[in-house]
Amino acid sequence: MIGDREVSRPGARVAARPALFAAAAADALVRYRELVFVAAVTGVALFLRTYDLMSYPPGFHGDEALLGLDAERVLREGWIGPYLGTAGGLAAGPVYFTAFAFKLFGTSGHSVRLSMALLGTLAVPIAYVAFRTMFGYRVAVLASIFLAFSALDIHFSRVGFMPIAQPIIEVAVLGPLFIAVRTRRWYWFLIAGALTGFGVFSYSPYPVFVAGIALFLLWFAVREYRWQQQLRRFVRDMAIFWGAFYFAGLSMIQYARTTPGFFNHARAQSITSTPQWKHADLLHRGQIVWFHAKDWLLTVTTRPKFDGVDATGVGHMFDHLSLFLIAAGIVIAVLNWRKMPYAFALIMVVVLPFGAIMTIGAEFRRAIGLLPVLVVLMALPLERIWRWADDAGRVRRGAGYALVAAAVGFVCFYNVHYYFGTLANSSQAQWVYADEMASASRYIESTHPSYVYFYAARWSYDYSTRSFLAPDVPGEDRSKEFSALDGSIDIDPSRGGMFVFIGDYMDLLPVVQQRYPGGTAYTGRGSDGQRLFAAYRLPGAAKATLAP
Numbered sequence: 001m002i003g004d005r006e007v008s009r010p011g012a013r014v015a016a017r018p019a020l021f022a023a024a025a026a027d028a029l030v031r032y033r034e035l036v037f038v039a040a041v042t043g044v045a046l047f048l049r050t051y052d053l054m055s056y057p058p059g060f061h062g063d064e065a066l067l068g069l070d071a072e073r074v075l076r077e078g079w080i081g082p083y084l085g086t087a088g089g090l091a092a093g094p095v096y097f098t099a100f101a102f103k104l105f106g107t108s109g110h111s112v113r114l115s116m117a118l119l120g121t122l123a124v125p126i127a128y129v130a131f132r133t134m135f136g137y138r139v140a141v142l143a144s145i146f147l148a149f150s151a152l153d154i155h156f157s158r159v160g161f162m163p164i165a166q167p168i169i170e171v172a173v174l175g176p177l178f179i180a181v182r183t184r185r186w187y188w189f190l191i192a193g194a195l196t197g198f199g200v201f202s203y204s205p206y207p208v209f210v211a212g213i214a215l216f217l218l219w220f221a222v223r224e225y226r227w228q229q230q231l232r233r234f235v236r237d238m239a240i241f242w243g244a245f246y247f248a249g250l251s252m253i254q255y256a257r258t259t260p261g262f263f264n265h266a267r268a269q270s271i272t273s274t275p276q277w278k279h280a281d282l283l284h285r286g287q288i289v290w291f292h293a294k295d296w297l298l299t300v301t302t303r304p305k306f307d308g309v310d311a312t313g314v315g316h317m318f319d320h321l322s323l324f325l326i327a328a329g330i331v332i333a334v335l336n337w338r339k340m341p342y343a344f345a346l347i348m349v350v351v352l353p354f355g356a357i358m359t360i361g362a363e364f365r366r367a368i369g370l371l372p373v374l375v376v377l378m379a380l381p382l383e384r385i386w387r388w389a390d391d392a393g394r395v396r397r398g399a400g401y402a403l404v405a406a407a408v409g410f411v412c413f414y415n416v417h418y419y420f421g422t423l424a425n426s427s428q429a430q431w432v433y434a435d436e437m438a439s440a441s442r443y444i445e446s447t448h449p450s451y452v453y454f455y456a457a458r459w460s461y462d463y464s465t466r467s468f469l470a471p472d473v474p475g476e477d478r479s480k481e482f483s484a485l486d487g488s489i490d491i492d493p494s495r496g497g498m499f500v501f502i503g504d505y506m507d508l509l510p511v512v513q514q515r516y517p518g519g520t521a522y523t524g525r526g527s528d529g530q531r532l533f534a535a536y537r538l539p540g541a542a543k544a545t546l547a548p
Contacts, residue, residue, distance in 0.1 A: 037141065038125050045124045045148035048416065049117040049157040053110060056158060056424035057311060058526060059433030060109045060441075063087050064160030065468035067098055068112040074099035075107075082201060082252040089265035091252065093201030094119070094165045109438070109469060112160040120157025123168035124148045127372060130174035134341040135376065138386050142379035142408065143372075149412040151419040152317055152364060153371055158424070159433070161310060163365040165202040170209055171372050173199065177213070181220055181340060184233065186240050193241035197248025204266065205355030205366045210245075212351040216344050217241070223338075269359045292357045299363045311432040312364040314423045319414040321407060322378060329377030332384070348373045382407055430526070434458075436502045437465050439524045440533040444500065445470035449537060451497030455479045455487065455505035479505060489515060499536040506534040 054060075066086045073080050074096055084092050094116070101115035127147050132140035147153060147167075156164040173195045180188035196213060199206050217238065225234035246253065256262045267273050277288060299305045299313070301323055306313040318326075330349065336342040349370070356367040382404050389400025423429060437459045444452055444466070452475030454461040460482045461475045475497075477483040487505070489512050491497075499512050513521060518539035524532045 034137065038128050038144070041128075041144055041148050042121060042125050046117075046121045048148070048154050049120050050114065053113050053117065053158060055527065056420055057429040057433045058438075059430060059435030060112075060438035060465050060469065061159065061161075061433045062464045063309075064109070064112055064433075065464035067095060067160045067162070068107070068109065068468045069464060070095045071098035071102055071112070071115075072107060075102060082255050083259075083262070088268075089204075089262075090162055091165075091201045091203060091206075093198075094162045094203075097165075098160075109160075113158060116160055116162075116164050117157045119168050120153055120164045123153075123164075123171055126168060126175075127171040127375075130171045130178075130372075131376060131379075133175045133178050134344070135379075135383070138383040139376060139379045142382050142386075142404075143375040145408055146375035146378050146411060147372065149415045150371060150375065151415040151423065152312070152368065154415070154419050155312065155423060156310075156365065156368060159310070161365065162203050163368045166199070166206055166209070166369045167371050169195065169199040169202045169206070170369055173213070174372075178341065178344075180237070180241075181217075181224075184237065186237065189237045189241040190244045193244030194248040196241075197245035197250075200249040200252045203368075205369060208352055208355040209348075209369050212348045215347050215351065219343055219347065220340065269362075271358055271360060274360075289357065293353070296353060296357050296363050296367070300367070305363065306428060307361065307364065308432060309362065310365050311423065311426070311429040314426045314428050315418060317364065317418070319411065319418075322411050322414075325378040325381055325407070325411075326374055329380040332380045333377065345373055345376055349377065378411070434463075434465055435526060436532045437463060438469065439526070440500050440502055440535070441466040441469035443522070443524055443533070443535060444473050444475075444498075447498065447535075447537070448473060449496070449498035451475060451495060453478050453489075453491060453497060453499045455500065455508065456502035457481050457504065459502070475500075493538055493540075496538050496540055498538065501534045501536075502532075506531065509534045509536060512536050 070080070070084055070086055070092070080092065080095075082092055084090050084095065097119065098112060098115040101111050101118070105111045105114060124144055124147055128140050128144040131143045135143075153164070153167065173192060176188050176192040176195060179185075180192050196210060199209065221234050221238075225231050271277055271288060271292060277285060280288060301318065302316075304313045304316055330346070333342040333345045333349075337346060352370040352373065353367050355369065356363050359366055385400050386404050389397045389404070392400060437456070440456075452461065452473055454475050455478050457479060458481075459465070461477045478485050478487060478489075480486040487508070489499070489508060493516050499508075501508055509521060513519065513536060516536075516538055520537040522535045522537070524535070526532050
């Protein structure tokens with residue numbers, strides 16, 4: 001009581017003001033430093049995802065072109081639905097974002113890739129906020145750096161594929177979700193549920209994340225809502241969360257319920273459609289799942305497998321130190337399983353891989369939703385060292401900080417070197433992303449001949465890459481793979497136009513020159529000097545206006 005009276009005196013209140021001011025100033029300084037850090041790491045993430053965007057990887061995949069063609073439809077028609085049948089069937093959310101990028105930056109292959117690069121970049125500051133809410137600033141700093149430098153995230157941010165839309169919606173959900181479960185405020189459950197519902201428009205394996213959310217909320221209910229009054233509150237909170245989820249994803253849910261064959265694409269990619277599964281009993285089906293789980297784990301860790309659709313698997317996506325940190329993070333999470341953030345990480349690290357385990361191939365892109373969890377797990381052991389160093393003596397403090405910095409530096413260097421020096425620059429990536437077809441299509445668009453006679457063993461002239469990059473140039477297939485003309489070079493030269501040859505068909509260039517002399521030949525080459533295509537503009541046609 002004596003102390004209370006002393007503090008309540010006017011003089012004591014005046015004396016306390018400098019201390020309060022100092023505390024507020026210190027807090028403001030910390031916030032300012034955090035803002036500077038987030039801005040810096042976001043800037044680095046943007047640079048890594050946009051630097052020389054059309055050269056790493058070279059080319060332009062057919063699925064990237066389909067994204068661009070669908071985005072053009074959005075610009076022409078507006079709402080085109082929640083789900084698209086292109087590329088076998090995809091949620092349409094990223095298409096609308098690409099259409100928005102077209103509005104800002106114009107319609108081009110670069111804009112297609114840039115739209116996904118922006119999604120990958122925006123995930124970094126959103127992830128920082130989510131991780132800080134869950135684990136505190138140390139984990140948030142480390143995990144956001146790992147996310148910014150992740151080779152997997154960089155790769156899918158630099159190509160016009162839709163998987164990169166999943167991590168950003170996941171980290172957007174996490175912040176409101178953990179505020180909701182800690183404060184029990186109904187409006188945070190509303191926000192978290194609505195964001196979770198919007199995620200159904202991101203990428204096909206996203207429902208696996210929703211299943212993980214459901215398991216986490218069940219764990220939360222068993223642990224936190226114990227008495228009758230709390231149970232009523234839990235029912236209210238869950239009704240708000242799942243009600244918001246339902247209304248946010250309503251158009252997709254209704255589309256799935258009313259569209260025959262909606263799940264055909266998913267079934268075709270699932271191991272449940274294989275003859276082995278259909279003829280197996282329950283025990284053998286469990287063995288099949290176990291085999292696929294082991295195969296997936298080996299593929300993403302120690303035994304890379306090349307993916308002919310997205311070019312992952314060219315070397316090791318994760319270095320040994322990252323794998324060690326992930327393993328150590330799992331151990332830390334197990335030891336702290338009673339705490340909500342750690343329980344959430346454990347649930348997700350078990351559940352999210354099933355997006356890839358239960359399907360055939362696509363080991364990386366169908367498990368990309370696991371990436372925010374992995375970078376958190378990598379951060380946990382380093383956060384322990386950092387915290388220990390904060391309270392240690394000068395020598396130990398310096399050693400601890402140096403160890404954390406060295407680990408982070410090594411992982412970041414490996415990821416950047418692996419992506420730009422190995423994956424994106426590889427002949428496999430050049431093949432997957434159709435560098436020959438993309439280069440030929442850009443040349444066709446830049447020269448704009450009256451007609452194209454097209455020869456390629458791998459692609460038709462109507463392939464989506466050409467349809468997007470050179471949409472207004474008529475032409476026809478002449479290769480034996482796509483035409484009954486069986487590679488014939490017999491044409492009406494008075495019609496003009498241009499021959500375009502890819503692959504072994506480039507051997508026809510001197511034959512065509514001899515048959516129709518006086519034209520203009522051009523050989524397109526890659527950055528390494530390799531011949532990508534050959535073109536021969538017939539005599540009498542206008543000369544090329546722009547070389548690629």
